[in-house]
Amino acid sequence: MHLLVGSLHNEWMKRKKRIYFIVFSMIILFLGIFVISILNERYSFIPSNATPNEAADRPTVEDKLIELQLIYDATPVEQIQEKKRLKNQIEWYSYHLSHDIKFEVISDTALDTLKNSMTGIYISFLFPIVMIVIGADILSSEMSSRTIKTMLLRPVGRLMIFHAKLLFVAGVSFLLLVCSYLLFCLLKLNNEWGDWTAEIVVRFGATLHTVPVWFFVFIGLGSNLISVLTLSFVLLCISYFFRNVSLSVVVSMMLVVFIKILLNPFLVAVPADRYYFMYHLDLVSHLLDEFPGNQHLLASLIVLLSTIVVCYSLVYFRINREDLPY
Amino acid sequence: MQRNKVIEVNHVSKRLGNRTIIDNLSLHVNEGEIVGFLGPNGSGKTTSIRMMTGMIKPDQGSIKIMGYDIQAEFSLAMKHIGAIVEQPALYGYLSGWENLMQAVRISGMQINKERIEWCVRMVQLQERMQEKVQRYSLGMKQRLAIAQALLTQPKMIILDEPTNGLDPSGIIEMRTLIHKLRDETGVSVFISSHLLSEIEQLCDRVIVIDQGKTLAAKEMSSLGHAAIALTVQDDQLQSAYHLLQLEGLHPVLQNARILIQEEAKRIPSLVNHLYQRGIHVYWIEKTKQSLEDFFLDTTQGKERK
Numbered sequence: 335m336h337l338l339v340g341s342l343h344n345e346w347m348k349r350k351k352r353i354y355f356i357v358f359s360m361i362i363l364f365l366g367i368f369v370i371s372i373l374n375e376r377y378s379f380i381p382s383n384a385t386p387n388e389a390a391d392r393p394t395v396e397d398k399l400i401e402l403q404l405i406y407d408a409t410p411v412e413q414i415q416e417k418k419r420l421k422n423q424i425e426w427y428s429y430h431l432s433h434d435i436k437f438e439v440i441s442d443t444a445l446d447t448l449k450n451s452m453t454g455i456y457i458s459f460l461f462p463i464v465m466i467v468i469g470a471d472i473l474s475s476e477m478s479s480r481t482i483k484t485m486l487l488r489p490v491g492r493l494m495i496f497h498a499k500l501l502f503v504a505g506v507s508f509l510l511l512v513c514s515y516l517l518f519c520l521l522k523l524n525n526e527w528g529d530w531t532a533e534i535v536v537r538f539g540a541t542l543h544t545v546p547v548w549f550f551v552f553i554g555l556g557s558n559l560i561s562v563l564t565l566s567f568v569l570l571c572i573s574y575f576f577r578n579v580s581l582s583v584v585v586s587m588m589l590v591v592f593i594k595i596l597l598n599p600f601l602v603a604v605p606a607d608r609y610y611f612m613y614h615l616d617l618v619s620h621l622l623d624e625f626p627g628n629q630h631l632l633a634s635l636i637v638l639l640s641t642i643v644v645c646y647s648l649v650y651f652r653i654n655r656e657d658l659p660y
Numbered sequence: 661m662q663r664n665k666v667i668e669v670n671h672v673s674k675r676l677g678n679r680t681i682i683d684n685l686s687l688h689v690n691e692g693e694i695v696g697f698l699g700p701n702g703s704g705k706t707t708s709i710r711m712m713t714g715m716i717k718p719d720q721g722s723i724k725i726m727g728y729d730i731q732a733e734f735s736l737a738m739k740h741i742g743a744i745v746e747q748p749a750l751y752g753y754l755s756g757w758e759n760l761m762q763a764v765r766i767s768g769m770q771i772n773k774e775r776i777e778w779c780v781r782m783v784q785l786q787e788r789m790q791e792k793v794q795r796y797s798l799g800m801k802q803r804l805a806i807a808q809a810l811l812t813q814p815k816m817i818i819l820d821e822p823t824n825g826l827d828p829s830g831i832i833e834m835r836t837l838i839h840k841l842r843d844e845t846g847v848s849v850f851i852s853s854h855l856l857s858e859i860e861q862l863c864d865r866v867i868v869i870d871q872g873k874t875l876a877a878k879e880m881s882s883l884g885h886a887a888i889a890l891t892v893q894d895d896q897l898q899s900a901y902h903l904l905q906l907e908g909l910h911p912v913l914q915n916a917r918i919l920i921q922e923e924a925k926r927i928p929s930l931v932n933h934l935y936q937r938g939i940h941v942y943w944i945e946k947t948k949q950s951l952e953d954f955f956l957d958t959t960q961g962k963e964r965k
Binding site for chain 1: 676710713714715716717734735736737738739742743745747749750751754758759761762763764765766767768808809
């Protein structure tokens with residue numbers, strides 16, 4: 335344990351400047367968005383015939399249900415998956431109506447922003463890029479500069495070096511993710527905060543349930559942690575096997591960012607995306623019935639956990655047997 | 661007096677592809693001893709050192725440090741040694757002090773500030789510790805790496821070509837430092853180098869390897885013993901060498917001379933014996949065998965066989 339803490343401390347000392355830079359960039363970015371949103375609110379052009387209460391113009395659940403029902407009826411029977419998805423959505427909105435749960439299709443409280451930022455493009459695309467900046471070269475840079483010798487010649491085993499780096503990438507990434515969520519909330523400070531105990535509908539398997547917002551946030555953070563862990567394992571695995579800084583960063587970018595383009599020609603013949611971890615990072619979308627594919631939460635969890643097991647096994651069986659020529 | 665063995669390498673072999681890099685290598689280093697590790701380029705010195713530090717795994721044999729097997733009990737074994745393999749690996753963007761702290765945190769033991777400062781004083785880097793290592797000269801980096809190796813109060817320090825790339829004053833500083841270390845701490849030093857003159861001045865014992873095999877091991881004190889040098893014609897050198905071997909002697913070739921260690925009263929009969937075989941001895945003189953002679957004789961003698 336003492337060695338692991340020491341190793342983590344070492345990683346922090348080596349990478350703290352980079353982390354400070356990422357945090358600084360994030361703060362600047364969010365401050366910019368915050369200032370723009372305030373300026374936009376104050377000086378935006380308001381048409382003379384605009385209603386004083388914009389909320390009155392927002393679609394209600396009933397409107398949404400009618401719209402979905404129309405789309406569902408118009409969808410041909412052959413499109414089984416699309417019909418299934420629409421049926422789930424109709425079920426989702428009907429559940430709100432039947433259980434008399436307050437639901438706004440568009441809402442602006444800080445808690446709603448937090449809830450919405452836990453799912454979608456941020457966790458499945460943008461944050462993985464931040465994680466590449468944090469740790470895609472964490473092992474490869476030490477191997478190419480041979481500074482890994484400093485650790486190899488100490489009484490820390492090779493696996494301990496790997497574990498420390500993995501924990502560092504996962505831990506720092508998760509902390510940054512939480513910090514960015516807080517910044518998302520701060521963006522909406524000029525609106526109201528929202529109610530922690532308000533009820534929210536989530537889907538677990540085939541059934542819908544009502545949970546308080548605080549519980550949803552808790553589950554959302556847990557799901558995001560699994561995604562961050564999976565990405566950390568993948569990045570460390572790439573960094574270990576591609577022992578060159580540029581190569582490991584390029585391969586990480588290819589696997590994380592450009593995989594859709596790479597896989598696209600093959601997706602018609604083989605539905606490879608179904609088993610690819612990047613398509614399953616957004617676990618929270620399962621809870622909100624917004625997952626783009628047809629897989630269940632359990633299937634996504636199995637894909638992510640399998641990715642972790644495969645990456646760890648590859649490194650585990652290689653690292654202890656390998657002759658390190660440094 | 662029987663001294664404890666700090667490291668024991670027993671019948672270690674290593675193959676890389678189809679080539680045997682290390683072939684049944686055995687050696688040991690006693691407590692408080694400075695041992696030189698010699699061999700031509702590509703003889704397997706660095707591979708042996710990498711195996712001794714656990715970076716490469718032997719195919720056969722065992723390596724024990726203070727009785728702990730480097731494979732099975734890596735952490736326990738590595739607590740007892742400090743090593744610099746080839747060029748020192750330091751973080752250029754960190755200060756000298758932070759580089760030491762990096763080693764302290766993963767040393768597996770409590771190391772207090774006084775100990776760290778002692779190590780810094782030992783390598784005389786007090787004035788430069790807060791500077792980034794990328795501004796250090798090669799000699800300073802070597803010294804910092806030695807300070808890192810000393811932090812855990814190891815029983816042995818392994819130095820792989822520590823004088824490589826150093827200027828003459830750097831080499832002298834390194835030699836002084838190694839002597840000082842042994843004298844003040846009693847630490848054993850295992851040092852590989854191409855500079856025979858350095859090894860000669862530094863070491864208590866030398867081990868010569870070639871093609872992964874131990875060719876010879878010799879105490880430096882026995883190396884300098886007086887010997888008789890016989891000068892014969894160049895084309896008769898090999899014949900004379902073999903004839904003296906048949907007489908039960910251990911001749912050593914040095915330039916165009918043959919060195920033998922023999923009592924003075926036997927020399928006339930030996931010269932007569934050579935003469936009867938058609939080998940003329942032109943000069944007989946008293947001389948000493950240098951490490952260079954020993955090294956060349958050991959490595960070239962092997963080729964003759």
